[in-house]
Amino acid sequence: MNILILGSGGREHALAWAVRQNPKCDRLFVAPGNAGMEPLARLADLDILSGAAVIGFCEENAIDLVIVGPEAPLAAGVADDLRAAGLLVFGPSKAAAMLEASKSFTKAVCDACGAPTAAWARFDAAEPARDYIRAQGAPIVIKADGLAAGKGVTVAMTEAEAIAAVDDAFGGAFGAAGAEVVIEEFMAGEEASFFILCDGTDCLPIGTAQDHKRVGEGDSGPNTGGMGAYSPAPVLSQAIQDAVMAEIVRPTVAEMARRGTPFQGVLYAGLMIEDGRARLVEYNVRFGDPECQVLMMRLGAQALDLILACAEGRLRDASVTWAEDHALTVVLAAKGYPGAYEKGSEIRGLEALPEDSSRMVFHAGTARQDGALVATGGRVLAATGRGATLAQAHERAYALADAIDWPGGFYRRDIGWRAL
Ligand code: AMP
Ligand code: GLY
Numbered sequence: 001m002n003i004l005i006l007g008s009g010g011r012e013h014a015l016a017w018a019v020r021q022n023p024k025c026d027r028l029f030v031a032p033g034n035a036g037m038e039p040l041a042r043l044a045d046l047d048i049l050s051g052a053a054v055i056g057f058c059e060e061n062a063i064d065l066v067i068v069g070p071e072a073p074l075a076a077g078v079a080d081d082l083r084a085a086g087l088l089v090f091g092p093s094k095a096a097a098m099l100e101a102s103k104s105f106t107k108a109v110c111d112a113c114g115a116p117t118a119a120w121a122r123f124d125a126a127e128p129a130r131d132y133i134r135a136q137g138a139p140i141v142i143k144a145d146g147l148a149a150g151k152g153v154t155v156a157m158t159e160a161e162a163i164a165a166v167d168d169a170f171g172g173a174f175g176a177a178g179a180e181v182v183i184e185e186f187m188a189g190e191e192a193s194f195f196i197l198c199d200g201t202d203c204l205p206i207g208t209a210q211d212h213k214r215v216g217e218g219d220s221g222p223n224t225g226g227m228g229a230y231s232p233a234p235v236l237s238q239a240i241q242d243a244v245m246a247e248i249v250r251p252t253v254a255e256m257a258r259r260g261t262p263f264q265g266v267l268y269a270g271l272m273i274e275d276g277r278a279r280l281v282e283y284n285v286r287f288g289d290p291e292c293q294v295l296m297m298r299l300g301a302q303a304l305d306l307i308l309a310c311a312e313g314r315l316r317d318a319s320v321t322w323a324e325d326h327a328l329t330v331v332l333a334a335k336g337y338p339g340a341y342e343k344g345s346e347i348r349g350l351e352a353l354p355e356d357s358s359r360m361v362f363h364a365g366t367a368r369q370d371g372a373l374v375a376t377g378g379r380v381l382a383a384t385g386r387g388a389t390l391a392q393a394h395e396r397a398y399a400l401a402d403a404i405d406w407p408g409g410f411y412r413r414d415i416g417w418r419a420l
């Protein structure tokens with residue numbers, strides 16, 4: 001079959017790498033993709049936020065399946081447009097993507113289906129929000145309701161910090177995403193992510209991961225999109241996973257179906273675990289980046305069979321073949337990230353590195369310029385290792401990262417510290 005993947009990050013490179021290994025894949029395209037994917041796929045320069053542009057490309061190239069990587073096309077309704085044109089799509093409708101696009105939507109779904117999550121309230125003006133903060137006290141969590149590129153959440157340790165975050169949101173710091181604010185109870189505990197394929201009715205867990213969101217070692221400094229990740233997440237024991245499926249995921253999927261907006265795609269449940277009990281922090285409606293890199297490294301070629309079963313509504317009969325393995329990925333970012341960073345610095349030494357089922361350097365922000373590989377983004381590469389133990393995966397990932405010759409980049413040395 002001919003397959004089109006939408007997106008251009010490390011997540012999409014990992015998806016392309018896994019899908020390409022499956023003999024069902026004939027021709028593979030990625031739009032817009034990046035330089036790292038060139039050996040695996042044809043890159044297509046498409047506006048992936050335009051349903052019409054993607055449909056036109058699919059018709060020209062006899063595409064049989066579209067896999068949507070990032071949230072923006074999902075929130076824009078591209079999956080709806082493709083389905084309306086008769087195409088097979090992996091990824092939720094615009095209505096179901098509200099589970100990521102609106103925090104208050106998700107909280108209301110949790111309340112309707114009894115899923116455990118932090119207590120919350122929603123505000124569309126600053127004064128009542130400030131009163132609520134004074135009544136509740138700190139620590140407390142302030143969230144812009146809409147998509148804010150990962151910057152809309154403040155975990156406030158003091159009332160003053162919380163009130164400043166409310167004033168920022170209503171002052172327009174997050175644009176339209178901050179016109180409504182959700183204020184939540186602070187949850188203590190250990191965070192982990194759980195990935196579940198859903199076909200509207202049935203659900204299939206496909207792995208757990210933990211990531212490192214802070215830019216600095218010891219989980220210090222500003223938040224980023226993620227500086228590294230590993231899978232599985234030791235804190236998500238089988239018993240906790242079973243409880244999350246029974247108390248959070250299946251009730252959510254049933255509630256979405258009841259509302260007439262069934263969820264199809266991958267549900268990424270961000271969880272807080274304390275005293276053996278998990279509560280929902282948030283949903284995303286796509287794979288995490290860099291969590292996808294470690295999940296794909298572990299699933300390999302079967303990822304396509306699972307994605308296809310999901311898109312075709314056949315998850316009831318699908319299962320994952322698990323190996324007793326671990327994967328770990330280290331993100332190499334441009335110096336300055338997540339603040340201002342330089343673009344265009346040259347990266348050398350990648351050609352000499354081994355690439356196999358235990359070692360892959362996934363590209364997130366690279367391009368070819370006059371034959372040279374150059375950095376084009378903040379997060380640029382994800383050096384990923386797989387092994388029989390987390391320590392072995394760690395050693396393989398860092399051997400790759402250490403061998404890359406990129407003076408313009410940096411990476412954290414302590415990815416996985418909590419689990420190692
Ligand atoms: P979100 O975008 O909702 O995942 O929030 C970003 C990050 O803020 C999460 O990954 C958590 O680390 C933290 N966070 C969000 N909500 C809470 C909460 N209610 N209690 C504690 N930490 C939270
Ligand atoms: N790594 C976090 C995310 O993809 O949202």
